[in-house]
Amino acid sequence: MAQDLNYRKETPSQTAGPYVHIGLAPGAAGFDIYDQELGKDIAGPNAKGERIRVEGIVIDGVGSPIKDVLLEAWQANADGIYAHPEHAGDVEDGFRGWGRVITDFETGEWGFDTVKPGIVMGRNGCPMAPHITLWIVARGLNIGLNTRIYFEDEVDANAADPVMNLIEWERRRATLLAKRSERDGQIVYRFDIKIQGEDETVFFDI
Template sequence: MPQTLSYLRETASQTAGPYVHIGLAPGAAGFEIYRQELGRDIAGASAKGERIRVEGLVIDGSGSPVKDVLLEVWQANSEGHFAHPEGGGPVETGFRGWGRVITDFETGQWGFDTVKPGRVRGRNGALQAPHLSFWLVARGINIGLCTRMYFEDEAEANTMDPVLNLIEWETRRDTLVASRTDRDGTPVYRFDIQLQGDAETVFFDV
């Protein structure tokens, strides 16, 4: 039986910056070192469904945009299937259902193009509303934050979503719902992520 060495201590935690972008999203940071950068193409050219744009800011407790955030996103395809052997069904050729973006160093704005996901089945077969899952990390964040983005034009599905219904207060649920506008015929969903304050986005312990 191995002995525990009492003089060994846990490594101190540290935040992800300031070079996280060079390592994880070098092309977006201005370093074109890969033939094809991982995480840029979420849906692929052959994905079915409605093409959409998702944009937003990550906002700190003082109301200022955070300009060095890395975000990863996971989603199902338009039929509610994930790009995984146990993802519920087949997906289109080239559909990854995963992407990685960083915020603009000047404005803090982030955004990406994809297809609107379909409803997926969760635990016990319960249907979940269409949503995107986010993970974000930046300087000052020791452990990556997980959240979800729902769509305001899926109000009926949202009222039946088992995850949204775990959140007691409606005003807190609203922090997970993106607003929709249209730009040149393309739906654009706005999703600002608030790290602290009265309107703090709901984050999940996963």
């Protein structure tokens, strides 16, 4: 038996498949399964800070929108604190700091409402600029992609951010900056994600 183990071959890799968004976000895909679907409410009604909307599109290597993507977001609250058992009582009631959305099947657009996160204390007490972490899965991707959304108006904090400073070229750093605008009285940050090609979004190996 032990000898047979030496001849086992590696299992072939697989992509996420065309139905990952239905399995992980059925309500958004039109399937009314749960009374309360996980990941729909990121900040909750009691969260303090600036209310914002983050939205964008995921683009493939030939410039076309990908329309069956699932995105998960993690973020700190406005004080830079994550909703974690170690910080029980330090975040607002109802603040999850985590959400899950899918792209629109027709347009490829995605978006979510939240509050703008604050500066987070990283390793060795080094402050990290306000950011939202994204995990992206879609048909055609063998593994999920990890990236960060930074905010273009946080100029000083971005310049001091240790992760941003690992990226050598300014043009590459720019792919992590969400652009701020206002629409119907609401603050909107635009963050388009390019999977490959010119100006490909920076992804992290974590």
